[in-house]
Amino acid sequence: MKTDFIIVNEVKHPVLVSIEKRSVVSVRIGKRAITIKVPSSLNRDEMAREILKMKMWAKQKLSENPEILKKDVYRTYQNKDLLKVGNQEYLLNIDFKDKSGSSARIEGNSIFLTISSNISESTKAKHISSLISRCVANKRIDELKLTISGLNLKHFNQKMNKIFFKNNKSNWGSCSRSGNINISTRLLFAPIDVLEYVCIHELAHLIEHNHSPGFWELVEKAMPDYQEKEAWLKENGSKCTF
Numbered sequence: 001m002k003t004d005f006i007i008v009n010e011v012k013h014p015v016l017v018s019i020e021k022r023s024v025v026s027v028r029i030g031k032r033a034i035t036i037k038v039p040s041s042l043n044r045d046e047m048a049r050e051i052l053k054m055k056m057w058a059k060q061k062l063s064e065n066p067e068i069l070k071k072d073v074y075r076t077y078q079n080k081d082l083l084k085v086g087n088q089e090y091l092l093n094i095d096f097k098d099k100s101g102s103s104a105r106i107e108g109n110s111i112f113l114t115i116s117s118n119i120s121e122s123t124k125a126k127h128i129s130s131l132i133s134r135c136v137a138n139k140r141i142d143e144l145k146l147t148i149s150g151l152n153l154k155h156f157n158q159k160m161n162k163i164f165f166k167n168n169k170s171n172w173g174s175c176s177r178s179g180n181i182n183i184s185t186r187l188l189f190a191p192i193d194v195l196e197y198v199c200i201h202e203l204a205h206l207i208e209h210n211h212s213p214g215f216w217e218l219v220e221k222a223m224p225d226y227q228e229k230e231a232w233l234k235e236n237g238s239k240c241t242f
Contacts, residue, residue, distance in 0.1 A: 002018075002019075003015070004016075004017060006034070006062075008059055009062075009063065013033070013034055014032070014033040014034065015033065015036060016034070016036070017036045017038065017051055018035065019040050020037055020040060021039070021041075022037060022038075022039050025038050025050045025053075027057060034058045036054045038050050038051060065237070074122075074125040075125070075129060075242065077128050078092075079094040083132065085136055090109050090110065090111050091109060091111070092113065092132070093111065093112045094115060095112075097117060098116075100116060100118070102114060102116050102131060103131070104132070104135050106136070106138065106139055113132070115127055115128060129242045132242050133167040136242075137165035137188070138165075144183060144199075145163050147196065147199060148163055148181060148199050148203065152203050155221070155222035156203050156206060156207065158203065160206065161179035161181075162181075163180075163181050163183075164180065164181070164182045165182075165183055165185050165188075166182045168182065169184075172237075173198045173201060174202065175209075181199075182202075183199065186242070189239070189240035190236070190240055191232070194232050197223055197230070200219055200222045200223050201226075203222075204219050
């Protein structure tokens with residue numbers, strides 16, 4: 001493991017570079033460091049190019065969204081609160097009990113949460129936020145699958161694998177080499193066309209596994225005004241959270 005760094009807005013961010021037996025390069029922006037993993041099969045020049053490319057990607061992401069590395073802050077909910085997610089409202093029923101874990105279920109437009117009373121206030125807030133996100137995502141996952149399948153059939157016609165909602169705060173979506181598409185539950189707070197833009201973005205990665213000019217041509221062909229959606233996310237993304 002080699003330690004490096006990048007500087008964004010005069011802030012020094014550690015970069016951990018790991019050379020492993022793997023087939024693809026990956027990069028992750030974590031709370032403590034940026035982690036880059038590169039295949040051991042690459043020669044020295046190829047490794048240098050890939051590491052530089054990943055560092056530039058991380059630098060761009062941190063410049064666009066400095067909130068990525070901030071400590072997680074969760075919304076505060078009270079019993080009988082009404083939570084509006086997109087054009088739907090949910091009534092929260094929160095009960096604290098002397099138990100080891102927390103759980104939740106959704107019935108219609110009501111979410112019933114049972115939260116452990118034996119944990120810290122910050123952990124309670126995390127449990128409530130995560131469980132609400134999971135409940136709403138489970139209710140909306142079939143809708144997401146239909147949306148992505150329809151966009152894929154219309155614009156890309158590529159083979160996909162699994163589709164998931166993820167309670168992800170570091171990005172809006174991702175597409176794996178195996179064709180799995182993950183969409184952040186935070187997009188449930190966004191207009192439908194913004195959610196569709198992120199779906200199109202990830203679908204384009206089924207063809208181009210990078211952000212090359214060819215990738216952006218695919219996105220623009222499917223959604224000519226995609227830059228308006230990106231602008232909406234930059235301006236309003238911090239408000240989209242469970």
